[in-house]
Amino acid sequence: MSPLPTDTVANPIDLMAWCRANKDEFKPPVSNKYLYDGEDFFAMVIGGPNARNDFHVTNSEELFYQLQGDIVVVIREGDRLRPVPVREGETFFVPGGVPHAPTRPPGTLGLVIERRRPAGEIEHQQFYCDNCEALVHDQAFDCADIVEHFAQAMEAFWADPEKSTCPECGHRCGKPAPVARIEFEPEIRVIREGEA
Ligand SMILES: [Fe+2]
Numbered sequence: 001m002s003p004l005p006t007d008t009v010a011n012p013i014d015l016m017a018w019c020r021a022n023k024d025e026f027k028p029p030v031s032n033k034y035l036y037d038g039e040d041f042f043a044m045v046i047g048g049p050n051a052r053n054d055f056h057v058t059n060s061e062e063l064f065y066q067l068q069g070d071i072v073v074v075i076r077e078g079d080r081l082r083p084v085p086v087r088e089g090e091t092f093f094v095p096g097g098v099p100h101a102p103t104r105p106p107g108t109l110g111l112v113i114e115r116r117r118p119a120g121e122i123e124h125q126q127f128y129c130d131n132c133e134a135l136v137h138d139q140a141f142d143c144a145d146i147v148e149h150f151a152q153a154m155e156a157f158w159a160d161p162e163k164s165t166c167p168e169c170g171h172r173c174g175k176p177a178p179v180a181r182i183e184f185e186p187e188i189r190v191i192r193e194g195e196a
Contacts (some may be wrong), residue, residue: 032047043111045067050103057125058121063112070182074102075099099115105181179192
């Protein structure tokens with residue numbers, strides 16, 4: 001194995017100093033910034049609040065490390081949704097094939113590491129009913145297209161009454177407001193802007 005030229009190796013990064021220097025990037029609508037954008041994997045820092053209710057499903061694993069503040073990652077287990085609190089300082093590992101939806105309150109920062117997914121591999125965007133937890137919609141993407149089309153597919157889903165109405169209970173799965181805060185006790189409750 002030949003040695004790497006030293007000019008391709010980036011210096012170590014003081015992560016929290018980097019977050020402070022880039023704090024304006026962690027705001028909606030994007031709320032994320034690449035820390036490393038490698039060929040095998042990439043790492044992003046993601047802030048809050050986010051304003052989405054889609055679930056992401058890939059064949060590959062994702063590692064969460066919560067840097068600042070507490071979030072909830074909702075995962076699909078069997079035919080139920082389970083909210084998993086990921087507190088500041090905690091890691092959370094999502095295996096491949098598990099639908100997951102992070103809800104991030106204002107002021108939070110988290111690191112997410114994902115495998116680079118090649119063109120031709122398929123990943124999914126799914127929506128589950130807030131009321132009865134049934135699957136409302138499943139959209140498959142080629143990974144080659146997902147960066148460009150993921151956000152617009154979400155908007156198209158929210159805007160389409162037919163697609164976004166639960167087939168089981170008739171509840172409309174509409175565009176969510178940004179997360180305002182999360183109550184963890186006595187039970188996990190995500191409160192969005194405009195809600196009590
Ligand atoms: Fe429903």
